[in-house]
Amino acid sequence: MLQIAYRAKDITEAHIVAGLLNANGIETYVGGHYLQGAMGEIGAAGFSNVHVGDEDLYPARQLVAEYEASSRVTPASDGGDGKPDSYARWFLLAMAVLALILLNL
Template sequence: MQIAYRARDITEAHIVAGLLNANGIEAHVGGHYLQGAMGEIGAAGFSNVHVEDEDLYRARELVREYEAGGHATVAADGGDDKPDFYARWFLLALAIVAVFLINLY
C-alpha cells in the first residue's frame, strides 16, 4: 500500500478516502491511534490515506483535483443528486405552514 494523501486531520483523511472510494479506489485511513495520543488538542499531520499500488496514480490525480478545489467526477449512475433542491422545497413547505398557523391564531 502507498500513501496517496497526507491529511491535516482525521476528518479530512476520511473525506478524501470517501472521495476515492466513490471513484472506485479502495482507500484506508491510517493514524487514528497516533492522533488520539495528543488528547483533546487537534493534532495535525498524523493521518494518511493509503491505497493499493496500482491505484496510486489515479488516486493522486483525484487528490490533486480535490486540493485545487475542482469538482472530482464521481462514477455514479448518472443520477443528478441535488440536496439543495429538497432543502428549498422543505423550507417553502415550512413557510406555508407557518403562515397558515399564524393566520389561524
C-alpha cells in the same frame, strides 16, 4: 503493498478524501486513528494518511490534486453594504452604554 496517496491535516479530512477515492472506485485505508488522541485535547496534525494500492496510486493522486484545486476557498465579499461591521459596532456601543449605566448606579 499500500502507498500513501494523501497526507491529511486530521482524521476528518482523511476520511473525506478516502470517501472521494472510494466513490471513484479506488479502495482506500485510512491510517492514524489511534494517534489522534495521543496529544490529549490538542488536535494532532499530520498523523492521518490515506493509503491505496500500488496500482491505484497514480489515479488517486490525480483525484487528490483535483480535490485540492477545487477546495481552495477565496474570501467572499460582503457585498459592500457593511452590515456585519455595522451590527457589531452598534452592539459594542450598546454594551459600553450599559456598562456606564451600571457603573454609575
